[in-house]
Amino acid sequence: MHDGSGRIAVQNLTKQFGTVPAVQNLSFAVEPGSVTGFLGPNGAGKTTTLRMLLGLVTPTSGAATINGRPYTQLGNPARVVGSVLENEGFHAKRTARNHLRVYAAAIGVPDQRVDEMLGLVGLASAADRPAGGYSLGMRQRLSLATALLGDPQVLVLDEPSNGLDPEGIAWLRGFLQSFAKQGRTVLVSSHLLSEVEQMIDQVVIVSAGMTRYYGPLEQLRASQQSRVLVQPADANALVTALREAGVGEVQPAHDGRVAVANANVQQIGDAAAKAGVAVYGMEEEKADLEQLFFQMTSPQYAGGPLPPQQPVPQQPVPQQPVPPQQQPPGPPQQPPGPPPGFQQGPQPGQPQNPYQAPGYQQPGQQGQQGWGGGQ
Numbered sequence: 001m002h003d004g005s006g007r008i009a010v011q012n013l014t015k016q017f018g019t020v021p022a023v024q025n026l027s028f029a030v031e032p033g034s035v036t037g038f039l040g041p042n043g044a045g046k047t048t049t050l051r052m053l054l055g056l057v058t059p060t061s062g063a064a065t066i067n068g069r070p071y072t073q074l075g076n077p078a079r080v081v082g083s084v085l086e087n088e089g090f091h092a093k094r095t096a097r098n099h100l101r102v103y104a105a106a107i108g109v110p111d112q113r114v115d116e117m118l119g120l121v122g123l124a125s126a127a128d129r130p131a132g133g134y135s136l137g138m139r140q141r142l143s144l145a146t147a148l149l150g151d152p153q154v155l156v157l158d159e160p161s162n163g164l165d166p167e168g169i170a171w172l173r174g175f176l177q178s179f180a181k182q183g184r185t186v187l188v189s190s191h192l193l194s195e196v197e198q199m200i201d202q203v204v205i206v207s208a209g210m211t212r213y214y215g216p217l218e219q220l221r222a223s224q225q226s227r228v229l230v231q232p233a234d235a236n237a238l239v240t241a242l243r244e245a246g247v248g249e250v251q252p253a254h255d256g257r258v259a260v261a262n263a264n265v266q267q268i269g270d271a272a273a274k275a276g277v278a279v280y281g282m283e284e285e286k287a288d289l290e291q292l293f294f295q296m297t298s299p300q301y302a303g304g305p306l307p308p309q310q311p312v313p314q315q316p317v318p319q320q321p322v323p324p325q326q327q328p329p330g331p332p333q334q335p336p337g338p339p340p341g342f343q344q345g346p347q348p349g350q351p352q353n354p355y356q357a358p359g360y361q362q363p364g365q366q367g368q369q370g371w372g373g374g375q
């Protein structure tokens, strides 16, 4: 059913290439108003999933829909979804401006929009150069400009940070967040959590074609068990005091410090004071999100058994139209516990419509003219 919300729903999606199970029973939803990271190591099945979503590969089973419909049944797909996939070719001798004009004509968009998009992605000054001479980063920008021509409701980007310089990545982050704040939908794939961590609010983690985690990034962060490293005058006395007071999970470290999980500095300080144990310092420590991501996906490389799969949303991804403001968050999976190594020792106002003007300004960054440099 066509629901017009811009919602992406992937339901029990499977793709088998001969003997290669590229995608296995994948389910998740991407809600409008959010930027969702689609993460997994090389070969995890991300591109295949995105290609199925965009009607370029036929699923073996299951479904991927936008607005409740398969891509091939969208009335004017370029107006609904813009995409940037890997290895997209440009006519080498055609200028960026002419490339965009050809696309604009094909989808019925006026030429004026071509210049707006060139300005938006910072290619205005290179618009009349042949795309064949463009750097990887410039080609990424041209792909993005192409994807945005139809003023789509949904953006699907495969590894968009590839080839971008830090300035380009920062611009892309601000742009995607503003795009999502307008109630639009963004799905970005990457094999590096760190590359997209700052730009996403939801995350789907896949490995070996299967979902490992699906839910808010914040929830994944919160699942990271923190601990406090305490430097006491007398470690044995502090361990006894904390255990008797029932404060946290206490573990003496080799360097004379005491590691306390599941307790805050105030609880520890109070218990130490009550027992008359002097404390010289306390340090709060969080497990690294990247480390957790690596642990969730690394069995694909190790060739060993995969960890138990987190329950992919048990209830079917709703196919019925739901007004955006009433949509419940997608059913998140419970993230797994912290990596085993963590326990064992110390470890370190409404944005303006970007399509109104060529010089898109990020909220709070008045004066910045779109994607300026790095050509």
Ligand SMILES: Nc1ncnc2c1ncn2[C@@H]1O[C@H](COP(=O)(O)OP(=O)(O)OP(=O)(O)O)[C@@H](O)[C@H]1O
Binding pocket: 017, 020, 021, 022, 040, 041, 042, 043, 044, 045, 046, 047, 048, 049, 191
């Ligand atoms: N057309 C195809 N024919 C056969 N196997 C394929 C085909 N396309 C993808 N595969 C295989 O499916 C698996 C998933 O590939 P896919 O490109 O979807 O992964 P990915 O997560 O996008 O990886 P990367 O981050 O390297 O782009 C890989 O084992 C790949 O070799």
